[in-house]
Amino acid sequence: MPVFHAGGSLFFDNNYKELKGFTEGDELPAGKTRVEYHPSTLKHVKQTTQWPPFDGWIECTTNGRMLALLGGLAMEKPQLPAARRFVDEIRALYAQELDADILWAKIKDAMGPLLADPSLKESSRTWPLTVEGAPKVKNLLFYEDPDYGFVFNATVRKANSVTSVHDHGDVWTLYGLIEGHETMYRYERTDDAPRDIGPAQLKQIGCHNIGPGDVDSVPPGNIHQEHGGPENSMAFIVRAQKAGTFKQRTYNQETGEVKLNDGPTLIPHELR
Numbered sequence: 001m002p003v004f005h006a007g008g009s010l011f012f013d014n015n016y017k018e019l020k021g022f023t024e025g026d027e028l029p030a031g032k033t034r035v036e037y038h039p040s041t042l043k044h045v046k047q048t049t050q051w052p053p054f055d056g057w058i059e060c061t062t063n064g065r066m067l068a069l070l071g072g073l074a075m076e077k078p079q080l081p082a083a084r085r086f087v088d089e090i091r092a093l094y095a096q097e098l099d100a101d102i103l104w105a106k107i108k109d110a111m112g113p114l115l116a117d118p119s120l121k122e123s124s125r126t127w128p129l130t131v132e133g134a135p136k137v138k139n140l141l142f143y144e145d146p147d148y149g150f151v152f153n154a155t156v157r158k159a160n161s162v163t164s165v166h167d168h169g170d171v172w173t174l175y176g177l178i179e180g181h182e183t184m185y186r187y188e189r190t191d192d193a194p195r196d197i198g199p200a201q202l203k204q205i206g207c208h209n210i211g212p213g214d215v216d217s218v219p220p221g222n223i224h225q226e227h228g229g230p231e232n233s234m235a236f237i238v239r240a241q242k243a244g245t246f247k248q249r250t251y252n253q254e255t256g257e258v259k260l261n262d263g264p265t266l267i268p269h270e271l272r
């Protein structure tokens with residue numbers, strides 16, 4: 001784990017193992033990546049060579065010790081065959097340049113076989129708990145598409161836990177349940193206050209239960225709250241964009257306060 005106290009660069013091979021012996025200004029051989037970093041908390045870093053694709057985050061503590069290189073670790077296609085097929089299907093749909101509503105309806109249809117796949121179910125039983133309730137939420141990060149930017153995430157939700165009332169910003173989400181049961185509450189705003197500032201007045205407009213194989217489709221701006229069922233539940237998630245690259249909102253139902261945030265903390269995880 002490198003230690004650093006000022007901005008600079010780190011060098012990685014194509015498995016994102018750190019390379020020694022390079023300095024700023026060196027011309028890198030093909031397949032090597034230079035990552036610029038900053039000695040603060042979370043900083044956006046950009047790929048500086050053509051391959052492997054990298055546009056992620058480097059996480060540092062305040063004393064400058066690097067904790068993790070996020071994003072680059074999840075760039076390879078998942079090992080799990082059903083998930084690899086799903087990547088290919090989504091990429092083929094994106095290539096058709098469909099309207100967003102149609103694109104996400106088709107991705108939802110294509111998600112069925114993945115959710116029913118026995119090896120995905122088996123894999124999900126090994127995933128760590130990610131959601132214990134508001135306000136702390138984490139997501140596993142399996143994959144980020146280098147061309148279209150969609151990502152594969154997952155949650156393991158603690159039984160009977162309840163999230164904050166929130167949206168996923170202006171980004172599409174498909175939330176597919178693998179095991180367990182959840183109840184999704186839906187809200188809409190009845191005020192004319194600014195979207196990001198509030199105060200927001202919320203009205204509940206729906207509530208539906210989902211079980212294994214069901215996909216909850218969450219369009220941009222949709223306000224909702226997830227309630228865990230009587231047992232832990234596992235979900236596979238497709239998002240149009242990686243959390244942390246856009247703002248999401250949480251809503252306080254009592255005070256109307258709207259807070260912007262970066263969404264769930266991402267934990268790179270291999271899907272195999």
Ligand SMILES: [Fe+2]
Binds near residue numbers: 166
């Ligand atoms: Fe949500």
